[in-house]
Amino acid sequence: MSTITIKDIAEKCGVGVSTVSRAINNHPDINPQTKNMVMRTIAEYNYVPNNSARNLKRTASKTIAILVKAIDNSFFAEMIRIMEREINKEKYSFFLHHIDEEEDEFEVAVELIKEKRLKGIVFLGGYADRTEEMLRRVTVPFVMSTVGSKKWPSDVLCSYMAVDDEKESYKVADYLCKQGHKRIAILAALKMDEGMGHQRLEGYKKALKDNKVEIEEELICYMKEDIQTFSMENGYTVMKELLKSGKEFTAVYAISDMMAIGACKAIFEAGKKIPEDYSVAGFDGLGYTYYYEPSITTLKQPVKEIAEESIHALFYMINKKKPVPGKIFEGILLERESTRSIDEKTVFNKT
Numbered sequence: 001m002s003t004i005t006i007k008d009i010a011e012k013c014g015v016g017v018s019t020v021s022r023a024i025n026n027h028p029d030i031n032p033q034t035k036n037m038v039m040r041t042i043a044e045y046n047y048v049p050n051n052s053a054r055n056l057k058r059t060a061s062k063t064i065a066i067l068v069k070a071i072d073n074s075f076f077a078e079m080i081r082i083m084e085r086e087i088n089k090e091k092y093s094f095f096l097h098h099i100d101e102e103e104d105e106f107e108v109a110v111e112l113i114k115e116k117r118l119k120g121i122v123f124l125g126g127y128a129d130r131t132e133e134m135l136r137r138v139t140v141p142f143v144m145s146t147v148g149s150k151k152w153p154s155d156v157l158c159s160y161m162a163v164d165d166e167k168e169s170y171k172v173a174d175y176l177c178k179q180g181h182k183r184i185a186i187l188a189a190l191k192m193d194e195g196m197g198h199q200r201l202e203g204y205k206k207a208l209k210d211n212k213v214e215i216e217e218e219l220i221c222y223m224k225e226d227i228q229t230f231s232m233e234n235g236y237t238v239m240k241e242l243l244k245s246g247k248e249f250t251a252v253y254a255i256s257d258m259m260a261i262g263a264c265k266a267i268f269e270a271g272k273k274i275p276e277d278y279s280v281a282g283f284d285g286l287g288y289t290y291y292y293e294p295s296i297t298t299l300k301q302p303v304k305e306i307a308e309e310s311i312h313a314l315f316y317m318i319n320k321k322k323p324v325p326g327k328i329f330e331g332i333l334l335e336r337e338s339t340r341s342i343d344e345k346t347v348f349n350k351t
Helices: 006-013 017-024 032-044 051-062 074-089 105-116 132-137 165-178 196-210 232-245 257-269 303-320
Strands: 063-069 093-099 120-124 142-145 158-163 184-188 220-222 251-254 279-284 297-300 327-329 332-334
Touching: 006 017, 006 032, 017 032, 063 074, 063 105, 074 093, 074 120, 074 257, 074 303, 093 105, 105 120, 105 132, 120 303, 142 303, 158 165, 158 303, 165 184, 165 196, 165 251, 165 279, 165 297, 165 332, 184 196, 184 232, 184 257, 220 232, 232 251, 232 257, 251 257, 257 279, 303 327
Parallel strands: 063 093, 063 120, 120 142, 142 158, 158 327, 184 220, 184 251, 251 279, 279 297
Antiparallel strands: 297 332
């Protein structure tokens, strides 16, 4: 015999599916006699209500999805905690969904909207530049958090909250140039990256050009595809390769703090010192970079403000049905012990 459904129960009782649902959920808005009839029928046919389906039905109308690219990125952990707090204030539920590097987060979003009856979406990481057709396929309000864009149609319920990655990355590379460094390596994103990793690389290149420092392709070191992106392990592995190559440089800029920490370990294992032999700078402003030894120079993103504004913008769009203008936040360069100024005489004196 095939599994009996809630629709079957409704037909046998001569009532609607919603009435059966109210009886199962002990809803006060149901006639006691009708409720007893429904419950007897359920017992007679050994019908087992699908709790997960019932819970989804009750909560789906107040559910937010947070889609995260590179979910293990420590920078996102603090943002998610703040977003959870702000979502809870609105009496909504939320769930996290990890987007693999090769997946398209917008395609995933379209499918989740169908499956989960979402009210809104926050994209953490990923790529903002999409065709108008793709943007319109996301039929619920959404916010791109940490990724900016200026190309979205004004009538789509979407927004963005981010720093200008190219501009902020420029600050880090420009700072190293101003300290006298002429050969600055960068631990960059994957070669195929078209999002914030690409923008940070462009900021690095622009700063070097403006300071009349040669851009050397051999000092652009891309992440490893087979290692977790933006991780300490990736930074460590890429830095070890760079050191073994014998290429000359005096400073390294890692486009994430986690990679910077991994790079520092590789430098120490090679018997070198920071910043005496190599200056090291990161990006993100993670709290523990202050407690690392030496403390790491980094570009601090305003995590709290970006996270809070992302959720506030999302709920405004959900409630008012009006788009929210995107916002670009300013980062702060934190100068610490891992970098130093040099002069021409000490550029390649690593002995």
